[in-house]
Amino acid sequence: MIVARFTRPPRRTLLSRSLPKDRGSGDDRYAIGLNGRALALCDGASEGWDGAGWAAALASALVRFEEPQAAVTAARAKRRAAAVSGDWLTSAAQARGSWSTALALRLSPDGRDAQAAAVGDTVLFILDGCEPLSSFPLDDPGAFGSTPELVAENGDEEPSFRRASFSLRGLRRPRLALVSDALAARALAEPRLGRSALWAFLLGASDAAFKAWVGAETDAGRLRRDDLTILAAL
Amino acid sequence: MDIEIFGSSYSFPAIKDESFESLQRDIARVRETLEEGSSERAGMFGKKKPPALDPERRLELMDGLVRRYDELLAYLRSRIGDCRRVFESMGAGVRASFEAKVRELEAMEARRAALAEELSAAGKVDAAAMLEAERERVRGLTRNLAEASLLIIRKLRHTLEALEALASDGTIQQDTLNTLRDDVEIYRKVWQYARDMNTLEKDIDNLTKTAMNFDTLLKSNLGPLGILVDEIAKVDQRVAESLAEIQALSDRLEKNQALGPGRIPLGGNILDLLTGVQMKADQLSAIMDRLRSDADAPFDGFELELAASGDLDFHALAANMSALVNHGFQRLSGIEPEAAPPPRALPEPEKAPDTGALPAWVTAAQGAARGDAPRPSGSERRTGEAAYRASISRNAPTLIIFLLDRSESMDTNYANGQSRAAYLARTVDKALYELAVRCSRPDGVRDYFHIACLGYGNGAVRSAFQPGVGGGDWSPISRIAASPARLEDLPGGGKEPRWIDPVAKGDTPMVAAFTEACRLAAGWCDAHPRSYPPTVINISDGEATDGDPSRAAEVLRSLHTDDGDILLFNLHVGSGGGAEVAYPTDDRRLDEHGRLLFSISSRFPPHLLPRAKDAGYSVSPDSRFFAYGAGAELATRFLELGTRPANLR
Numbered sequence: 006m007i008v009a010r011f012t013r014p015p016r017r018t019l020l021s022r023s024l025p026k027d028r029g030s031g032d033d034r035y036a037i038g039l040n041g042r043a044l045a046l047c048d049g050a051s052e053g054w055d056g057a058g059w060a061a062a063l064a065s066a067l068v069r070f071e072e073p074q075a076a077v078t079a080a081r082a083k084r085r086a087a088a089v090s091g092d093w094l095t096s097a098a099q100a101r102g103s104w105s106t107a108l109a110l111r112l113s114p115d116g117r118d119a120q121a122a123a124v125g126d127t128v129l130f131i132l133d134g135c136e137p138l139s140s141f142p143l144d145d146p147g148a149f150g151s152t153p154e155l156v157a158e159n160g161d162e163e164p165s166f167r168r169a170s171f172s173l174r175g176l177r178r179p180r181l182a183l184v185s186d187a188l189a190a191r192a193l194a195e196p197r198l199g200r201s202a203l204w205a206f207l208l209g210a211s212d213a214a215f216k217a218w219v220g221a222e223t224d225a226g227r228l229r230r231d232d233l234t235i236l237a238a239l
Numbered sequence: 240m241d242i243e244i245f246g247s248s249y250s251f252p253a254i255k256d257e258s259f260e261s262l263q264r265d266i267a268r269v270r271e272t273l274e275e276g277s278s279e280r281a282g283m284f285g286k287k288k289p290p291a292l293d294p295e296r297r298l299e300l301m302d303g304l305v306r307r308y309d310e311l312l313a314y315l316r317s318r319i320g321d322c323r324r325v326f327e328s329m330g331a332g333v334r335a336s337f338e339a340k341v342r343e344l345e346a347m348e349a350r351r352a353a354l355a356e357e358l359s360a361a362g363k364v365d366a367a368a369m370l371e372a373e374r375e376r377v378r379g380l381t382r383n384l385a386e387a388s389l390l391i392i393r394k395l396r397h398t399l400e401a402l403e404a405l406a407s408d409g410t411i412q413q414d415t416l417n418t419l420r421d422d423v424e425i426y427r428k429v430w431q432y433a434r435d436m437n438t439l440e441k442d443i444d445n446l447t448k449t450a451m452n453f454d455t456l457l458k459s460n461l462g463p464l465g466i467l468v469d470e471i472a473k474v475d476q477r478v479a480e481s482l483a484e485i486q487a488l489s490d491r492l493e494k495n496q497a498l499g500p501g502r503i504p505l506g507g508n509i510l511d512l513l514t515g516v517q518m519k520a521d522q523l524s525a526i527m528d529r530l531r532s533d534a535d536a537p538f539d540g541f542e543l544e545l546a547a548s549g550d551l552d553f554h555a556l557a558a559n560m561s562a563l564v565n566h567g568f569q570r571l572s573g574i575e576p577e578a579a580p581p582p583r584a585l586p587e588p589e590k591a592p593d594t595g596a597l598p599a600w601v602t603a604a605q606g607a608a609r610g611d612a613p614r615p616s617g618s619e620r621r622t623g624e625a626a627y628r629a630s631i632s633r634n635a636p637t638l639i640i641f642l643l644d645r646s647e648s649m650d651t652n653y654a655n656g657q658s659r660a661a662y663l664a665r666t667v668d669k670a671l672y673e674l675a676v677r678c679s680r681p682d683g684v685r686d687y688f689h690i691a692c693l694g695y696g697n698g699a700v701r702s703a704f705q706p707g708v709g710g711g712d713w714s715p716i717s718r719i720a721a722s723p724a725r726l727e728d729l730p731g732g733g734k735e736p737r738w739i740d741p742v743a744k745g746d747t748p749m750v751a752a753f754t755e756a757c758r759l760a761a762g763w764c765d766a767h768p769r770s771y772p773p774t775v776i777n778i779s780d781g782e783a784t785d786g787d788p789s790r791a792a793e794v795l796r797s798l799h800t801d802d803g804d805i806l807l808f809n810l811h812v813g814s815g816g817g818a819e820v821a822y823p824t825d826d827r828r829l830d831e832h833g834r835l836l837f838s839i840s841s842r843f844p845p846h847l848l849p850r851a852k853d854a855g856y857s858v859s860p861d862s863r864f865f866a867y868g869a870g871a872e873l874a875t876r877f878l879e880l881g882t883r884p885a886n887l888r
Binding site for chain 1: 630632633634672675676677679680681684720726733734735736
């Protein structure tokens with residue numbers, strides 16, 4: 006778990022927590038920009054050539070560009086420039102490319118409004134304290150399939166971003182959490198009565214307690230075995 | 240220790256006297272001893288913790304613990320009234336404190352309102368607004384006070400109810416104590432069993448040592464004749480052979496002892512055979528031959544922990560082991576072994592097709608597949624919707640076996656002018672290429688797939704890879720990717736790997752190909768019990784020339800991992816055009832050979848249905864993964880779909 010505090014207005018504490026499904030650092034990548042006002046979380050597809058690399062490039066561009074479409078174009082250009090030539094297999098795998106989900110969040114300068122854009126099943130949760138109020142772009146645990154929409158690294162096809170705006174005015178303690186698919190599905194499946202307690206745990210537990218919980222939930226079949234990431238503005 | 244609530248202290252003098260505290264200390268001491276003695280390990284900073292408790296001592300302590308709990312409860316019963324009074328007094332104290340604090344908060348709120356009014360009247364609007372925010376603070380504090388007081392009262396109530404339940408003679412209290420007593424009793428039984436088992440193990444160990452030194456004992460009793468026994472072994476062929484077998488048996492006994500108690504070096508399939516069905520004489524002979532021919536690595540070289548297989552059929556194991564030993568004795572003493580009629584013979588299929596000479600282990604695998612022998616892992620095989628869900632990862636790869644018909648008829652040309660053999664070799668190359676590319680990452684090729692490719696034709700089944708490609712029964716995809724036979728230039732630039740050369744010669748030994756696939760897949764499944772099960776893709780243009788493949792295919796399809804049965808996909812290639820049948824649900828449009836292939840093909844696995852529908856095929860759960868008379872395009876799409884198991888991670 007990493008906690009970063011931004012002291013310039015709007016003052017925010019950011020928390021990030023990642024647990025890859027197996028050895029290595031997994032395929033989830035996030036980026037933070039605009040002094041903590043712009044956040045992005047991308048989940049690289051395991052099947053692609055370099056899901057993690059593409060997710061990193063995409064997340065980094067999404068916090069730099071206000072318009073997500075422009076961010077995708079910039080990330081693609083950056084990856085093309087960095088491509089290296091190799092043997093038949095490397096060339097073929099690079100040509101096949103990589104894929105990633107994309108979730109970008111941008112807060113207004115006063116921190117009272119938020120705009121989000123998403124492709125795929127990485128989910129933004131709006132919370133008041135530990136009470137989840139809404140989620141975007143998915144709000145049904147049954148909507149997480151095995152073939153989410155993805156942003157392709159190769160080609161010029163424009164991904165269709167879903168967009169949403171949120172007002173955080175009137176919330177006692179607004180919190181925003183960007184969450185990768187398996188954990189988001191688990192959080193949405195939690196019965197209403199247990200949701201506050203679950204979020205208090207997800208945002209406050211120690212790394213060891215979180216890891217133990219993940220192990221138990223996975224063994225019990227309540228949590229899909231996958232890379233898990235939360236990036237939250239507290 | 241006293242409890243302080245809102246500045247007032249509460250203690251339990253009424254129930255805390257010397258005898259209560261003495262009992263409490265005793266229980267704590269016994270529990271600590273039991274916990275410390277439960278394992279022997281170094282403590283923090285290397286300080287040694289007490290050694291593990293002797294089981295007898297542990298049992299004694301547990302008995303003592305039960306007795307002390309009995310005393311504690313009897314004491315509690317005599318003082319429950321005092322206990323209730325202390326709890327009630329605490330509850331009343333909490334309530335009184337709560338009311339006092341509420342009054343203080345009311346006063347604070349009144350002061351705040353008055354102050355805000357005063358500031359407004361003085362024209363200090365900003366300061367008055369700040370005091371408005373204080374209103375929320377007072378409300379918040381009131382809410383917290385109420386919740387905290389309620390929580391304490393609820394916890395008091397809960398504890399009092401639990402104590403009253405314990406002090407009563409009700410069933411809950413009885414059950415709690417009985418559970419504790421039962422635990423002690425079970426522990427006693429386990430300990431007694433372990434003690435008896437240790438004695439038995441020592442006896443067998445002594446017998447083993449005696450057996451290993453038996454020749455020395457014999458010779459020392461034979462006196463000078465002992466020297467002659469050694470000498471005659473050097474010149475008499477039969478005696479020399481028996482000496483070699485004695486040596487092999489000694490080596491194996493020595494190895495078993497080194498493995499530790501409860502472990503014997505047997506392959507999983509052979510163990511299935513031993514435990515699941517009583518063996519036939521020819522199966523015994525086959526095992527004895529393998530034992531003799533490969534004494535260092537009997538049965539595939541696996542080791543299996545018998546202790547882990549809780550569901551072994553011990554009677555079948557004991558019977559088979561006895562039969563094996565008797566058989567060995569008879570062979571050693573030159574007596575022709577008896578053909579032992581099996582008391583639990585393999586049930587014969589309803590139609591018994593002529594299977595030719597299926598090896599003994601194939602029928603054994605069939606027994607295992609029918610569920611006669613549970614998997615050594617003890618876990619259950621998934622079926623229906625629950626099957627084929629395992630994620631494919633480097634730790635749990637899957638196996639794809641290609642079976643390629645390389646008979647003479649494969650020389651027939653497709654409409655595009657290429658021979659079937661050449662076109663299908665390219666199609667399999669393309670499938671391998673796709674698999675390699677899908678597994679390629681910046682840090683190397685990840686071994687999500689193991690690959691085997693067998694060609695059958697001209698009376699034999701052999702690897703269809705060119706020499707130098709792969710190795711062993713199967714190869715990880717990284718090895719395949721690293722060793723194409725050659726790279727061919729593409730017309731538009733770039734290069735494409737080639738692994739397989741087209742061959743079209745002789746007959747179609749499909750039964751032998753399925754049998755070889757059985758052998759290979761059975762070994763793989765034993766080594767990868769939790770993996771997504773193997774996919775076998777059989778590509779042929781004609782009928783088997785070595786018999787009916789139904790039985791071998793049935794055995795193949797019923798081999799399994801914990802995630803499901805092996806998938807057998809059959810691609811019958813023809814000239815294409817209107818005669819093509821793809822993924823049928825029944826065999827009405829098929830000729831006799833087509834019906835046979837339909838009957839031996841696996842049903843469409845559920846997770847592949849959406850992909851097939853996306854590709855434009857009309858499929859249902861009743862569809863078979865089978866194509867008949869496929870032209871070039873259908874053959875390509877069949878392989879694309881068949882080599883895409885779900886859940887690649």
